[in-house]
Amino acid sequence: MVSTYLTFDLVNRDMQKSLKQIAGQTMVANDTKYYQENIGKVTTVDEFLDDYRLYSYAMTAYGLEDMIYAKAFMKQVLESDLSDDNSFANRLTDDRYKNFAAAFNFSSSASDTAVAQSDGQMDELFDTYDRTIAALNDTTEEETRYFKVMLGETGNIKNVDEFLRNDRLRDYMFTAYGYDGTYYNYNALRGVLTSDPDDPNSYYNTAYGSRLDQYNAAKTEDSELAERQSILGLQDSIALGEQLKADLEEQMAAKQEELDNGGDPDVLQPEIDALQAEITKTENLIQKDRDAFEEQQPRLEELNSRLVPPEQANQRRAELAKIIDGTKTDIPFLQLMEMLAEDFNFNADGTVPAEGAVTPEKLQEIIGGYFNKQTRLTHAEAMFNQEYFEQKVKTATSVSDLTEDPRILNYIKAAFDLTDSYIVKSTIERILTNDSGIVEEYEKERPQYRELYEAFNFNADGTVAAGEAQTDFQTNKTRNNYMSRWDDKQEEDYDKAVKFYKTDMAAIKTLDDLFSSEAATTLAFALQAVGIDPSEYSAYKLKTVLRSDLSDPNSYVYQLKDERLVTFAKLFNFDKDGDITTPVLAQSNAAITNVAKDYILRKTRFLEGDELEAAKKKAEEEAKYYTDAMQRIDSRDELLADRKLLDILLTSKGIDPETVTDDFLKQAFNSDLDDPESFVNAQTDKRFAQMVGTFNFDAQGNIDRSAAGEAQNGGEVAATLNLYVRQLLETQQGEENAGVRLALYFQRMADTITDAYVILGDEALMEFFRIAFQLPQEIGNMDVDQQAKIVEKNLNLEDLSDPEKLGKLIERFTMMYDLENATVSSSALDILYGSNGSAGISADTLWALSQIRMG
The missing domain is CATH 1.10.287 (Helix Hairpins)
Incomplete structure (x- = not known):
C-alpha cells in the first residue's frame, strides 16, 4: 500500500494539476458548467433552494452536503444579517454556516433596504459639497488674482483681442456682468469694448x-x-x-x-x-x-x-x-x-491706452460684481471685502457712508457678530451713534453692541471728520474680527442645512417627493453639492437623469455630456418608474461585513491579554474605516487609490499586503474574471480572483448597477467553484486513504485556526492533531480546557501561518498516521465519512442545531 505521506505529496506537489484533474471529470465539469450558467439567474433564496442542482453544488462546496435536506434551516442561515451578532448564522458556532451565508447576497440587513439615499451616499454628497466649495474658493481666488494682474497692470494685455481670446479673462468679465457667453458674438463684443459711448457714430x-x-x-x-x-x-x-x-x-x-x-x-x-x-x-x-x-x-x-x-x-x-x-x-x-462700453477704455483700434483698459476704481467694481454672482462668500471675497472696507472707512464722513453700501454693511455685521435677522441697517446706525443709549440698554445680553460702538468714532449726529472714523488700532481690531468671523454665519447656516437635509431625505419615497415644493430646499442643496445651479436644468431633465440606468452607456444621463449630472445621479437610488430602490455598492453589505470581521480576526489572531485588547481596538477602528469607506467607493480607480482599504482587504484574505504591489493590484482588478487566461485567473493563489470578484465593477471600472439582485458576486461564484473541486479532491482521496483526506482538510483549514478551541470544535482537526502528536484517543474524554492546554503545549498555532512549518506538520502527521494504522484501527475514516458512509464532517441536523449558542 502506498504510504499516506507519498500519496499526499503526489497530490500536493502540484495542487493545481490535481484540482484540474478533478474539474475535468465529466460529471464535475457538467455540474460546474450548470452552476456557472444558472446561478446568475437566481434572484431569491427560494429560487436557489428550489434548484436542487445549484443548491447541492453550493452546499457541497462549503462542506455542508449532509445538511442539504434541511432547507428551512439553511434558509434562515442565508437570510441572516451577518452584521448582527444575534442573527441566526452568527449564533451558530460552526463557521461554515457564516461563510456560506457570506457567499450569497440573500441577507436581510437594514443596509439593504430601499432608500432614496443611503447613509454612505449622503456622506458622499456632503463631501462632494465640501469639495465643490473648496474648488469654488480656489477658483475665485486664483481667477480674481489673475484678472487683477492682467487688467490692473499696463502691458499684460496689449489689445482687446488678447483680452477676448483669453478664456479666463473673458469668462471672468462675463460672470461679473451677468453676461451669458454661451453664444456670444466676438465681433460685436469687440466693437462695444472699443467704442466711445459719446460718439454717436461708434x-x-x-x-x-x-x-x-x-x-x-x-x-x-x-x-x-x-x-x-x-x-x-x-x-x-x-x-x-x-x-x-x-x-x-x-x-x-x-x-x-x-x-x-x-x-x-x-x-x-x-x-x-x-x-x-x-x-x-x-x-x-x-x-x-x-x-x-x-x-x-x-x-x-x-x-x-x-x-x-x-x-x-x-x-x-x-x-x-x-x-x-x-x-x-x-x-x-x-x-x-452700455456698461461694457462705458467701463472699458480700449482705443478704437483695440489697443490699450496708457492708463490701462480699466481704471483702478472700475477694476474694483468689476471684481465686486464677480463676487456678487457667486453662490457663497469665499475667502477671496473676504480679502476683497477687507481691502474695500479699509479704503471706504478712510474717506467716510457719516454713518450713512458705510451703512448705505451693502458690502460694507455686511462686513460690519460679520466683523462684530451681528448677523442675526433682527439686526438691520437702522440697528447698526443706532449702535454706531449710541442712539437713545442702545449700547447701555443691551449691555449684558448683546455685548457686541459696545464692541461695535467702540470700534468707530462717530459723533451722536452720525458725522465724523474725514479720515477719523477709525484709528489704526480700531481698524486692525476690526480686521482681526472680520477675518476670524467672516464665514461663521455661513458655517452655521450650512450645519442647519445639513440637519434639515438629513431629516427631509428620510421622508423621500418617490422621485416626485424630491421634486415637490416641500423638498425644494433639499433638492437645491443636492444640486449645489455637485456644482449645479438649480435654474440650470429643468425639473423634467433632472427627473429623467435620476431615472437613467447608470449601467447603460446610452442612457439619458450620459447623453447630456455633463459629469456633474452623472455624479448627481449616483447619489440617489430611483428606478425607471421613479420609485426608490436598494443602493448598489462597490461590494455587497455581506461581503463588507465579512471583510471587516475577517480583518479583526487576522489582526488579533494568537494574541492574549493587553496585547490582544490593544490590537482588537485598533483593528476595529480600521475595520470601521473599511465599512464606512466602502459605502462611498464609486469606482475601481477610487478603490485602487486608497491603499489603506486595499491593505485591510488583503489582510482579511490572509495575504500579507507588503508582498503585493500597487501595480499587481491594478492588474488584478483590471482583469476579466470570465477570461480564464486573464492576469488574476492565471495566478496560482486563487484568493486574488475571489477578492476581485467580490466587487461590483463593470469593464470601465464603475459600479455595475445591473448586477443588483444577483445571488452571488463573480468572486463568490469563483470561490464556490474552487471549493467544490477542492471538496471533491479531498473526498476522492479519502476513499483510498482517509489520512490523505485529513491532511488535505487540515491544510485547507489551517488558515482559519485562531485558537486551540477551533481545533477542539472540529473532530477532523482534532483527530489530525491527536495523530500528529501521538496522543491517545482517550484525550477526548478530558475537560475541554485541559484539552486546550495540551493543544497549546504541543502546537505553536502561529506556525500554521508559515507555509514551511505547516508543511512539516502535515509531513509529521502522514508519517504518524501510517505508524498508528499499522497496528491500530484508526477512527479517521469514520470521522470523515460519518456512520452512514456518506461524505461529510458534520453528523446530522440535530448536531448542527446543537451548535446554536443559547442566550
Missing part, C-alpha cells in the same frame, strides 16, 4: 445705443406725459371741488330756509352743522389742490413746451407703448452693452 451707438436711447427717451416722454396728466388732473379736481362746494351750499341754504320757516331745530340744526363742516373740508381740499397746482405751474409750462398738446396725449402714449413694449425684452442686454 459701433456701440449704431448697434445698441440708439435703440437704448430710443427706449429711454420713450420711457421718459411717457413718464412726463403721465406727470403732466397728473398736474392737469389737479385742475379737474379743483373744478369738481367747486361743484361739490356749490351743491353743499345749496343744500345748506335749503335747510336754513326750512329752519327759518318754523322747522324743528333739533333735527335741522345738526344737519346744517354737518353740511357746514363738509363745506369747510371741501374748501380746504380745493385750496390744497390750488396750492399744489400753483407750485407745479412752472413744471406744467415746461412740459407743455416740449410735449404734444394735452388733447393728443393719449394717442402719443399709445405710440410710445409700442416702442417700449417692442424693446423691453432686449433692455437688459442693451444696458449691459
Whole structure:
C-alpha cells in the first residue's frame, strides 16, 4: 500500500494539476458548467433552494452536503444579517454556516433596504459639497488674482483681442456682468469694448445705443406725459371741488330756509352743522389742490413746451407703448452693452491706452460684481471685502457712508457678530451713534453692541471728520474680527442645512417627493453639492437623469455630456418608474461585513491579554474605516487609490499586503474574471480572483448597477467553484486513504485556526492533531480546557501561518498516521465519512442545531 505521506505529496506537489484533474471529470465539469450558467439567474433564496442542482453544488462546496435536506434551516442561515451578532448564522458556532451565508447576497440587513439615499451616499454628497466649495474658493481666488494682474497692470494685455481670446479673462468679465457667453458674438463684443459711448457714430451707438436711447427717451416722454396728466388732473379736481362746494351750499341754504320757516331745530340744526363742516373740508381740499397746482405751474409750462398738446396725449402714449413694449425684452442686454462700453477704455483700434483698459476704481467694481454672482462668500471675497472696507472707512464722513453700501454693511455685521435677522441697517446706525443709549440698554445680553460702538468714532449726529472714523488700532481690531468671523454665519447656516437635509431625505419615497415644493430646499442643496445651479436644468431633465440606468452607456444621463449630472445621479437610488430602490455598492453589505470581521480576526489572531485588547481596538477602528469607506467607493480607480482599504482587504484574505504591489493590484482588478487566461485567473493563489470578484465593477471600472439582485458576486461564484473541486479532491482521496483526506482538510483549514478551541470544535482537526502528536484517543474524554492546554503545549498555532512549518506538520502527521494504522484501527475514516458512509464532517441536523449558542 502506498504510504499516506507519498500519496499526499503526489497530490500536493502540484495542487493545481490535481484540482484540474478533478474539474475535468465529466460529471464535475457538467455540474460546474450548470452552476456557472444558472446561478446568475437566481434572484431569491427560494429560487436557489428550489434548484436542487445549484443548491447541492453550493452546499457541497462549503462542506455542508449532509445538511442539504434541511432547507428551512439553511434558509434562515442565508437570510441572516451577518452584521448582527444575534442573527441566526452568527449564533451558530460552526463557521461554515457564516461563510456560506457570506457567499450569497440573500441577507436581510437594514443596509439593504430601499432608500432614496443611503447613509454612505449622503456622506458622499456632503463631501462632494465640501469639495465643490473648496474648488469654488480656489477658483475665485486664483481667477480674481489673475484678472487683477492682467487688467490692473499696463502691458499684460496689449489689445482687446488678447483680452477676448483669453478664456479666463473673458469668462471672468462675463460672470461679473451677468453676461451669458454661451453664444456670444466676438465681433460685436469687440466693437462695444472699443467704442466711445459719446460718439454717436461708434459701433456701440449704431448697434445698441440708439435703440437704448430710443427706449429711454420713450420711457421718459411717457413718464412726463403721465406727470403732466397728473398736474392737469389737479385742475379737474379743483373744478369738481367747486361743484361739490356749490351743491353743499345749496343744500345748506335749503335747510336754513326750512329752519327759518318754523322747522324743528333739533333735527335741522345738526344737519346744517354737518353740511357746514363738509363745506369747510371741501374748501380746504380745493385750496390744497390750488396750492399744489400753483407750485407745479412752472413744471406744467415746461412740459407743455416740449410735449404734444394735452388733447393728443393719449394717442402719443399709445405710440410710445409700442416702442417700449417692442424693446423691453432686449433692455437688459442693451444696458449691459452700455456698461461694457462705458467701463472699458480700449482705443478704437483695440489697443490699450496708457492708463490701462480699466481704471483702478472700475477694476474694483468689476471684481465686486464677480463676487456678487457667486453662490457663497469665499475667502477671496473676504480679502476683497477687507481691502474695500479699509479704503471706504478712510474717506467716510457719516454713518450713512458705510451703512448705505451693502458690502460694507455686511462686513460690519460679520466683523462684530451681528448677523442675526433682527439686526438691520437702522440697528447698526443706532449702535454706531449710541442712539437713545442702545449700547447701555443691551449691555449684558448683546455685548457686541459696545464692541461695535467702540470700534468707530462717530459723533451722536452720525458725522465724523474725514479720515477719523477709525484709528489704526480700531481698524486692525476690526480686521482681526472680520477675518476670524467672516464665514461663521455661513458655517452655521450650512450645519442647519445639513440637519434639515438629513431629516427631509428620510421622508423621500418617490422621485416626485424630491421634486415637490416641500423638498425644494433639499433638492437645491443636492444640486449645489455637485456644482449645479438649480435654474440650470429643468425639473423634467433632472427627473429623467435620476431615472437613467447608470449601467447603460446610452442612457439619458450620459447623453447630456455633463459629469456633474452623472455624479448627481449616483447619489440617489430611483428606478425607471421613479420609485426608490436598494443602493448598489462597490461590494455587497455581506461581503463588507465579512471583510471587516475577517480583518479583526487576522489582526488579533494568537494574541492574549493587553496585547490582544490593544490590537482588537485598533483593528476595529480600521475595520470601521473599511465599512464606512466602502459605502462611498464609486469606482475601481477610487478603490485602487486608497491603499489603506486595499491593505485591510488583503489582510482579511490572509495575504500579507507588503508582498503585493500597487501595480499587481491594478492588474488584478483590471482583469476579466470570465477570461480564464486573464492576469488574476492565471495566478496560482486563487484568493486574488475571489477578492476581485467580490466587487461590483463593470469593464470601465464603475459600479455595475445591473448586477443588483444577483445571488452571488463573480468572486463568490469563483470561490464556490474552487471549493467544490477542492471538496471533491479531498473526498476522492479519502476513499483510498482517509489520512490523505485529513491532511488535505487540515491544510485547507489551517488558515482559519485562531485558537486551540477551533481545533477542539472540529473532530477532523482534532483527530489530525491527536495523530500528529501521538496522543491517545482517550484525550477526548478530558475537560475541554485541559484539552486546550495540551493543544497549546504541543502546537505553536502561529506556525500554521508559515507555509514551511505547516508543511512539516502535515509531513509529521502522514508519517504518524501510517505508524498508528499499522497496528491500530484508526477512527479517521469514520470521522470523515460519518456512520452512514456518506461524505461529510458534520453528523446530522440535530448536531448542527446543537451548535446554536443559547442566550
